[in-house]
Amino acid sequence: MGKRKEFIGTVISNKMQKTVVVRVMRISKHSKYSRIAKIFNKFKAHDEKGIAKFGDTVKIEETRPLSKDKHFRVTEVIKKVSEAAKIEVKEEI
16 A cells, blocks of 8 residues: 655635635646646645645645545644734735
């Protein structure tokens, strides 16, 4: 058996029950032009206890399919965001 994929990202939506949308960034180098590019992906992750809030940095781990789009779960909240910082993060997105 292989190792499950793990990503660290920012919660950009927690409007659903027991589900959060996590934005994950990775840096990739273009093979031909050697330009560094930031690539963003959004994943829906299962949050059973509802501990992740908007703007928090979380660690997600791959799991069996829980619904049509949801195949990750929140393993831990790495960094909580204060109320003042949430306004800045929302304007950035």
